Amino acid sequence: MTERTSALIPLRWSDMDAYGHVNNVQYLRLLEDARIAGFEDWFGPHGSESLLEGGVIVARTEVEYLRPLVYRRAPVQIDMWVSRLGGASFDVGYELRDPAEMGDAVYMRAETTMSAYDFAGERPRRLRDSEREVLRSRLAEPVALRRRR
Template structure:
């Protein structure tokens, strides 16, 4: 895992009729985190972040219930399996270390496979070398899933 994280605010409406942040909304929080991370990781280079990256796959495990509060959740993020045309992002959604709630609680772990795509030619495209270098510098290990099927 890299040290990189994004603090993502919740919305009251993220809760469902059970009074917990809905399982689908966790994916929405990950989307918000990616927007910030890709901006941080690639700066003004919009070739990656804009319209050239497709989500090909998600895997997520829910580990503890989360209820709305005004304080954001912390989403640790790192890269994995960088290939010429794709990469994976790992996530850990957790309570910040200094929180006045139960610190370090892990609410969910997840990973996303992203594919670089050229919308004009409608084909996968190759990663520029400096993009690969950036992604490598945020590299981390496998997501420690508990229930992954094998």
């Protein structure tokens, strides 16, 4: 079974909104940094010959909020994996958990579609073979989004 990649992402106090919970929009901010950590794990450090250099953009995001989060200093854990692999795009699945918590409660599930993009030429591109090889090794199950089931 393909292993997921885990990133520990610290919250910021300002992630909370006037209701005193981590704001729904900020979860996507957490995914952004988890993705940077995960891609570095998968493709090597940013700046070298890596996927991020080849270029990808977020083309779609789907997120389900399952349990509220309140700011604390300990980071949250975001697990990620490839949930679909295409020729010019791929999907990344995410689950957010609290590593300090007993049990296995999921606070948020999400999926982003990443489209390969040629930033210099400002146009979509196909995934390179080397990129697809890396992504295939991370390919696992679809995200268990409620709406789809």
